[in-house]
Amino acid sequence: MDRRDGEPVGQGVRSVSRFREKPCAADAEEYVAQGMFWNSGNFLFLAGALLDEYRRYEAPSAAAVELAVRDRARSGSARVLGASYADAVPKSLDYAVMERTDRAAVVELRCDWSDVGSWNALWEIGQQDEAGNVIKGEVELVDTRDCYVSSRGSLVSIVGQKNLAVICTEDAVLVADRSAAGAVKVLVERLRERGRRQADSCIDAQRPWGAYRVTDHGDGFQVKRIVVAPGGRLSLQKHRHRAEHWVVVAGEATVTVGTGVRTVGPSEHVHIPQGAVHRLENFGNVPVHLIEVQTGSYLGEDDIERLEDIYERA
Numbered sequence: 001m002d003r004r005d006g007e008p009v010g011q012g013v014r015s016v017s018r019f020r021e022k023p024c025a026a027d028a029e030e031y032v033a034q035g036m037f038w039n040s041g042n043f044l045f046l047a048g049a050l051l052d053e054y055r056r057y058e059a060p061s062a063a064a065v066e067l068a069v070r071d072r073a074r075s076g077s078a079r080v081l082g083a084s085y086a087d088a089v090p091k092s093l094d095y096a097v098m099e100r101t102d103r104a105a106v107v108e109l110r111c112d113w114s115d116v117g118s119w120n121a122l123w124e125i126g127q128q129d130e131a132g133n134v135i136k137g138e139v140e141l142v143d144t145r146d147c148y149v150s151s152r153g154s155l156v157s158i159v160g161q162k163n164l165a166v167i168c169t170e171d172a173v174l175v176a177d178r179s180a181a182g183a184v185k186v187l188v189e190r191l192r193e194r195g196r197r198q199a200d201s202c203i204d205a206q207r208p209w210g211a212y213r214v215t216d217h218g219d220g221f222q223v224k225r226i227v228v229a230p231g232g233r234l235s236l237q238k239h240r241h242r243a244e245h246w247v248v249v250a251g252e253a254t255v256t257v258g259t260g261v262r263t264v265g266p267s268e269h270v271h272i273p274q275g276a277v278h279r280l281e282n283f284g285n286v287p288v289h290l291i292e293v294q295t296g297s298y299l300g301e302d303d304i305e306r307l308e309d310i311y312e313r314a
Protein backbone atom coordinates (compact mmCIF):
# COMPACT_ATOMS: atom_id res chain seq x y z
CA MET A 1 0.00 0.00 0.00
CA ASP A 2 1.16 3.57 -0.56
CA ARG A 3 -0.04 7.09 0.12
CA ARG A 4 -1.96 9.23 -2.37
CA ASP A 5 0.15 12.29 -1.46
CA GLY A 6 3.20 11.24 -3.46
CA GLU A 7 4.71 13.84 -5.79
CA PRO A 8 3.55 13.75 -9.45
CA VAL A 9 6.35 12.42 -11.67
CA GLY A 10 4.39 12.08 -14.91
CA GLN A 11 0.89 12.00 -16.35
CA GLY A 12 -1.11 9.82 -13.95
CA VAL A 13 2.08 8.73 -12.14
CA ARG A 14 3.05 9.63 -8.55
CA SER A 15 6.10 8.81 -6.47
CA VAL A 16 5.54 6.30 -3.68
CA SER A 17 5.93 7.98 -0.30
CA ARG A 18 5.59 4.74 1.65
CA PHE A 19 5.20 1.04 0.83
CA ARG A 20 3.96 -1.45 3.42
CA GLU A 21 3.75 -5.16 2.65
CA LYS A 22 1.04 -7.32 4.27
CA PRO A 23 -0.14 -5.05 7.09
CA CYS A 24 -2.33 -6.55 9.80
CA ALA A 25 -6.11 -6.16 9.42
CA ALA A 26 -6.34 -3.12 11.74
CA ASP A 27 -3.49 -1.30 9.97
CA ALA A 28 -4.95 -2.16 6.56
CA GLU A 29 -8.31 -0.65 7.51
CA GLU A 30 -6.57 2.50 8.74
CA TYR A 31 -4.53 2.78 5.55
CA VAL A 32 -7.63 2.46 3.38
CA ALA A 33 -9.38 5.14 5.47
CA GLN A 34 -6.36 7.41 4.89
CA GLY A 35 -6.77 7.00 1.13
CA MET A 36 -3.77 4.77 0.46
CA PHE A 37 -3.63 2.71 -2.71
CA TRP A 38 -3.72 -1.07 -2.54
CA ASN A 39 -0.84 -2.72 -4.37
CA SER A 40 -2.07 -5.16 -7.02
CA GLY A 41 1.28 -6.94 -7.18
CA ASN A 42 2.02 -5.85 -10.75
CA PHE A 43 5.49 -4.34 -11.06
CA LEU A 44 7.23 -2.83 -14.08
CA PHE A 45 10.94 -2.08 -14.03
CA LEU A 46 14.08 -2.20 -16.11
CA ALA A 47 16.18 -5.23 -15.23
CA GLY A 48 19.22 -3.04 -14.58
CA ALA A 49 17.30 -0.78 -12.20
CA LEU A 50 16.04 -3.73 -10.17
CA LEU A 51 19.53 -5.24 -9.99
CA ASP A 52 20.88 -1.89 -8.76
CA GLU A 53 18.32 -1.84 -5.93
CA TYR A 54 19.09 -5.41 -4.92
CA ARG A 55 22.80 -4.55 -4.81
CA ARG A 56 21.92 -1.52 -2.70
CA TYR A 57 19.66 -3.21 -0.13
CA GLU A 58 20.50 -6.93 -0.32
CA ALA A 59 24.14 -6.87 -1.39
CA PRO A 60 25.19 -10.33 -0.05
CA SER A 61 22.22 -12.05 -1.71
CA ALA A 62 22.72 -10.17 -4.97
CA ALA A 63 26.40 -11.15 -5.02
CA ALA A 64 25.55 -14.81 -4.32
CA VAL A 65 23.08 -14.96 -7.21
CA GLU A 66 25.44 -13.19 -9.60
CA LEU A 67 28.20 -15.64 -8.71
CA ALA A 68 25.85 -18.58 -9.30
CA VAL A 69 24.95 -17.22 -12.75
CA ARG A 70 28.62 -16.69 -13.65
CA ASP A 71 29.44 -20.24 -12.52
CA ARG A 72 26.64 -21.56 -14.72
CA ALA A 73 27.91 -19.62 -17.73
CA ARG A 74 31.43 -20.99 -17.26
CA SER A 75 30.25 -24.57 -16.86
CA GLY A 76 27.71 -24.52 -19.69
CA SER A 77 25.16 -26.10 -17.36
CA ALA A 78 21.47 -25.28 -17.79
CA ARG A 79 21.07 -25.08 -14.01
CA VAL A 80 21.56 -21.99 -11.83
CA LEU A 81 21.12 -23.54 -8.41
CA GLY A 82 24.32 -24.42 -6.61
CA ALA A 83 26.42 -23.65 -3.57
CA SER A 84 26.61 -19.92 -4.35
CA TYR A 85 22.86 -19.61 -4.88
CA ALA A 86 22.22 -21.22 -1.50
CA ASP A 87 23.95 -18.23 0.17
CA ALA A 88 21.14 -15.90 -0.98
CA VAL A 89 18.57 -15.02 1.69
CA PRO A 90 15.03 -16.08 0.63
CA LYS A 91 13.15 -12.77 0.80
CA SER A 92 10.34 -11.49 -1.40
CA LEU A 93 10.73 -8.48 -3.68
CA ASP A 94 8.25 -6.56 -1.52
CA TYR A 95 10.32 -6.82 1.66
CA ALA A 96 13.77 -6.81 0.03
CA VAL A 97 13.28 -3.78 -2.21
CA MET A 98 9.83 -2.19 -2.34
CA GLU A 99 9.60 -1.30 1.36
CA ARG A 100 13.04 0.34 1.19
CA THR A 101 13.53 1.90 -2.23
CA ASP A 102 13.10 5.62 -2.88
CA ARG A 103 12.75 5.09 -6.63
CA ALA A 104 9.21 3.65 -6.77
CA ALA A 105 6.24 5.26 -8.50
CA VAL A 106 2.59 4.24 -8.74
CA VAL A 107 -0.17 4.43 -11.34
CA GLU A 108 -3.76 4.34 -10.11
CA LEU A 109 -5.97 1.65 -11.68
CA ARG A 110 -9.68 1.23 -11.07
CA CYS A 111 -10.89 -2.29 -11.85
CA ASP A 112 -12.10 -5.50 -10.26
CA TRP A 113 -9.20 -7.49 -8.88
CA SER A 114 -8.52 -10.97 -7.50
CA ASP A 115 -5.20 -12.60 -6.63
CA VAL A 116 -6.83 -15.94 -7.57
CA GLY A 117 -5.18 -17.38 -4.50
CA SER A 118 -7.71 -20.06 -3.59
CA TRP A 119 -10.15 -22.53 -5.11
CA ASN A 120 -12.95 -20.21 -4.01
CA ALA A 121 -11.42 -17.44 -6.11
CA LEU A 122 -11.43 -19.75 -9.14
CA TRP A 123 -15.14 -20.39 -8.50
CA GLU A 124 -15.81 -16.65 -8.31
CA ILE A 125 -14.15 -15.87 -11.66
CA GLY A 126 -15.23 -19.09 -13.41
CA GLN A 127 -18.15 -19.59 -15.80
CA GLN A 128 -20.97 -20.75 -13.54
CA ASP A 129 -23.89 -22.84 -14.78
CA GLU A 130 -27.51 -22.25 -13.80
CA ALA A 131 -26.89 -23.96 -10.43
CA GLY A 132 -23.81 -21.84 -9.69
CA ASN A 133 -21.36 -24.67 -10.37
CA VAL A 134 -18.02 -24.29 -12.14
CA ILE A 135 -16.79 -27.57 -13.61
CA LYS A 136 -13.59 -28.59 -15.37
CA GLY A 137 -12.97 -32.00 -16.93
CA GLU A 138 -15.01 -35.19 -16.51
CA VAL A 139 -17.68 -34.16 -13.97
CA GLU A 140 -21.31 -35.17 -13.39
CA LEU A 141 -23.45 -33.32 -10.81
CA VAL A 142 -26.92 -34.10 -9.44
CA ASP A 143 -28.80 -31.78 -7.06
CA THR A 144 -25.55 -29.90 -6.41
CA ARG A 145 -25.08 -26.14 -6.18
CA ASP A 146 -22.34 -23.52 -5.96
CA CYS A 147 -19.42 -25.95 -6.24
CA TYR A 148 -16.06 -25.75 -7.97
CA VAL A 149 -15.21 -29.19 -9.35
CA SER A 150 -12.11 -29.96 -11.42
CA SER A 151 -10.90 -33.34 -12.60
CA ARG A 152 -7.71 -34.13 -14.50
CA GLY A 153 -8.17 -37.87 -14.09
CA SER A 154 -11.17 -39.97 -13.14
CA LEU A 155 -14.82 -39.13 -13.64
CA VAL A 156 -16.04 -37.18 -10.58
CA SER A 157 -19.73 -37.53 -9.63
CA ILE A 158 -21.34 -35.50 -6.83
CA VAL A 159 -24.90 -35.82 -5.50
CA GLY A 160 -26.74 -33.50 -3.13
CA GLN A 161 -23.93 -31.16 -2.11
CA LYS A 162 -23.29 -27.42 -2.09
CA ASN A 163 -20.44 -24.94 -1.59
CA LEU A 164 -17.67 -27.50 -2.14
CA ALA A 165 -14.29 -27.34 -3.84
CA VAL A 166 -13.46 -30.78 -5.27
CA ILE A 167 -10.13 -31.18 -7.05
CA CYS A 168 -9.17 -34.53 -8.57
CA THR A 169 -5.76 -35.13 -10.13
CA GLU A 170 -4.22 -38.40 -11.18
CA ASP A 171 -2.68 -39.09 -7.78
CA ALA A 172 -4.69 -37.07 -5.23
CA VAL A 173 -8.20 -35.81 -4.41
CA LEU A 174 -9.11 -32.72 -2.36
CA VAL A 175 -12.61 -32.16 -0.95
CA ALA A 176 -13.13 -28.94 1.02
CA ASP A 177 -15.81 -26.44 1.90
CA ARG A 178 -15.28 -23.53 -0.48
CA SER A 179 -15.06 -21.08 2.40
CA ALA A 180 -12.26 -23.15 3.98
CA ALA A 181 -10.33 -23.89 0.80
CA GLY A 182 -7.71 -21.28 1.75
CA ALA A 183 -6.66 -23.51 4.66
CA VAL A 184 -5.20 -26.03 2.23
CA LYS A 185 -1.74 -24.88 3.31
CA VAL A 186 -2.40 -26.46 6.74
CA LEU A 187 -3.19 -29.74 5.01
CA VAL A 188 -0.04 -29.47 2.88
CA GLU A 189 2.12 -29.00 5.99
CA ARG A 190 0.56 -32.08 7.57
CA LEU A 191 1.21 -34.12 4.42
CA ARG A 192 4.81 -32.86 4.40
CA GLU A 193 5.29 -33.88 8.04
CA ARG A 194 4.11 -37.37 7.15
CA GLY A 195 6.46 -37.61 4.19
CA ARG A 196 3.74 -37.58 1.54
CA ARG A 197 5.20 -36.93 -1.92
CA GLN A 198 2.07 -35.02 -3.01
CA ALA A 199 2.95 -32.16 -0.63
CA ASP A 200 5.89 -31.05 -2.78
CA SER A 201 5.70 -32.67 -6.20
CA CYS A 202 3.27 -33.62 -8.92
CA ILE A 203 2.87 -37.07 -10.43
CA ASP A 204 5.31 -36.19 -13.24
CA ALA A 205 8.88 -36.02 -11.94
CA GLN A 206 10.71 -33.27 -13.82
CA ARG A 207 14.31 -33.75 -14.89
CA PRO A 208 16.72 -31.53 -16.89
CA TRP A 209 16.28 -33.85 -19.88
CA GLY A 210 12.47 -34.22 -19.66
CA ALA A 211 10.15 -36.02 -17.25
CA TYR A 212 8.95 -39.42 -16.09
CA ARG A 213 5.94 -40.92 -14.36
CA VAL A 214 5.71 -44.15 -12.39
CA THR A 215 2.67 -45.96 -13.82
CA ASP A 216 2.91 -49.26 -11.92
CA HIS A 217 5.02 -50.90 -9.24
CA GLY A 218 5.10 -53.99 -7.10
CA ASP A 219 7.40 -56.44 -5.39
CA GLY A 220 10.63 -56.40 -7.42
CA PHE A 221 9.38 -54.33 -10.37
CA GLN A 222 8.50 -50.78 -11.42
CA VAL A 223 7.16 -49.31 -14.67
CA LYS A 224 7.86 -45.76 -15.84
CA ARG A 225 6.62 -43.70 -18.75
CA ILE A 226 9.53 -41.48 -19.80
CA VAL A 227 9.68 -38.46 -22.11
CA VAL A 228 13.09 -37.17 -23.24
CA ALA A 229 13.00 -33.69 -24.80
CA PRO A 230 14.86 -32.87 -28.03
CA GLY A 231 18.52 -32.45 -27.11
CA GLY A 232 17.98 -34.25 -23.81
CA ARG A 233 20.65 -36.68 -22.59
CA LEU A 234 20.35 -38.99 -19.62
CA SER A 235 23.57 -39.36 -17.68
CA LEU A 236 26.01 -42.13 -18.49
CA GLN A 237 25.19 -44.38 -15.54
CA LYS A 238 24.83 -47.82 -14.05
CA HIS A 239 22.74 -49.52 -11.36
CA ARG A 240 23.90 -51.94 -8.70
CA HIS A 241 20.53 -53.44 -7.84
CA ARG A 242 18.34 -53.41 -10.93
CA ALA A 243 18.08 -54.19 -14.63
CA GLU A 244 16.02 -52.16 -17.08
CA HIS A 245 14.15 -52.79 -20.31
CA TRP A 246 13.32 -49.87 -22.60
CA VAL A 247 10.62 -49.88 -25.29
CA VAL A 248 10.48 -46.79 -27.52
CA VAL A 249 6.94 -45.83 -28.53
CA ALA A 250 7.62 -42.48 -30.29
CA GLY A 251 10.68 -40.64 -31.55
CA GLU A 252 14.14 -42.02 -32.11
CA ALA A 253 16.67 -42.57 -29.32
CA THR A 254 20.41 -43.13 -29.35
CA VAL A 255 21.14 -45.78 -26.74
CA THR A 256 24.49 -46.75 -25.26
CA VAL A 257 24.86 -50.09 -23.46
CA GLY A 258 28.42 -51.01 -22.52
CA THR A 259 30.61 -50.26 -25.54
CA GLY A 260 27.74 -50.55 -28.03
CA VAL A 261 25.72 -47.63 -29.43
CA ARG A 262 22.56 -48.08 -31.46
CA THR A 263 19.52 -46.16 -32.69
CA VAL A 264 16.20 -47.35 -31.30
CA GLY A 265 12.92 -46.31 -32.95
CA PRO A 266 9.21 -46.93 -32.32
CA SER A 267 8.31 -50.52 -31.33
CA GLU A 268 12.00 -51.37 -30.85
CA HIS A 269 13.45 -52.26 -27.47
CA VAL A 270 16.73 -52.67 -25.62
CA HIS A 271 17.71 -54.52 -22.45
CA ILE A 272 20.12 -53.03 -19.89
CA PRO A 273 21.55 -55.76 -17.62
CA GLN A 274 22.16 -55.03 -13.95
CA GLY A 275 25.47 -53.19 -13.56
CA ALA A 276 25.80 -52.29 -17.26
CA VAL A 277 26.94 -48.78 -18.17
CA HIS A 278 24.24 -47.13 -20.27
CA ARG A 279 22.74 -43.88 -21.53
CA LEU A 280 19.85 -42.64 -23.68
CA GLU A 281 20.11 -39.50 -25.83
CA ASN A 282 17.66 -37.65 -28.06
CA PHE A 283 19.42 -35.99 -30.98
CA GLY A 284 16.14 -35.54 -32.88
CA ASN A 285 13.69 -32.65 -33.17
CA VAL A 286 10.75 -34.36 -31.43
CA PRO A 287 10.43 -35.85 -27.94
CA VAL A 288 11.27 -39.50 -27.38
CA HIS A 289 8.59 -41.45 -25.51
CA LEU A 290 9.49 -44.77 -23.97
CA ILE A 291 8.31 -47.30 -21.44
CA GLU A 292 10.88 -48.45 -18.89
CA VAL A 293 10.45 -51.67 -16.91
CA GLN A 294 12.75 -52.01 -13.91
CA THR A 295 13.36 -55.30 -12.13
CA GLY A 296 15.57 -55.96 -9.14
CA SER A 297 15.96 -56.06 -5.38
CA TYR A 298 15.99 -52.26 -4.96
CA LEU A 299 14.41 -49.69 -7.31
CA GLY A 300 15.05 -46.35 -5.59
CA GLU A 301 16.27 -43.28 -7.49
CA ASP A 302 19.46 -43.29 -5.40
CA ASP A 303 20.56 -46.51 -7.12
CA ILE A 304 22.13 -44.42 -9.88
CA GLU A 305 25.90 -44.14 -10.23
CA ARG A 306 26.54 -41.30 -12.70
CA LEU A 307 29.77 -41.50 -14.67
CA GLU A 308 29.14 -38.51 -16.98
CA ASP A 309 26.37 -35.92 -16.85
CA ILE A 310 25.98 -32.72 -18.89
CA TYR A 311 23.66 -31.35 -16.17
CA GLU A 312 26.39 -31.67 -13.49
CA ARG A 313 24.33 -33.71 -11.05
CA ALA A 314 26.38 -35.42 -8.36
